[in-house]
Amino acid sequence: MTAPLVGVVLVSHSAQVASAVADLAAGLTGGGGDVPVAPAGGGPDGGLGTSSDLIVAAARAVDRGAGVAVLADLGSAVLTVKALLADDELPSGARLVDAPFLEGAVAAVVTASSGADLDAVAAAAADAYTYRKT
Structure with a gap:
């Protein structure tokens, strides 16, 4: 039996953005493990916003x-995740990762697919801040 993989949650103000980034990241694992990744996008009414219930x-x-890495796109999404963590509403081992949303998500999911632990997944996602395009 293989060790459990770190899960990744992508919190965006848009359900479509969260789903698209989750699909992209999962598609780039290069045949790695089946990483549990889930989008949590949009408000409770399906429009723009954030939903505590969807995130939980x-x-x-x-x-x-093995832990859950949570990446969020913008201010209120970050604040919502922080509140959920403070109130112990997320699974034990859940962590908000300070990373760019798209690049960090890809790095997190690809790293998790290799069986890395939560610290390595979080570090890979955070390191995405250093990715240069020029």
Whole structure:
């Protein structure tokens, strides 16, 4: 039996953005493990915004006991995740990762697919801040 993989939750103000980034990141694993990644995008009414309920459900869905890396796109998404963590509403081992949303998500999911632990997944996502395009 293989060790459980770190789960990744992508919190965006847009359901479409969260889903697209999750699909892209999962598609770039290069045949790695089946990383549990879940989008948590949009408000409770399906429009733009953030939903505590969607975030909690996504985190629980990807929790396999190895930790959950949570990446958020903008201010209120970050604040919502911080509040959920402070209130112990996310699974034990869940962590908000300070990383750029798209590049960090790809780095997190690809690193998790290799079986890396939560510290390595978080570090890879955070390192995406250093990616240069010129």
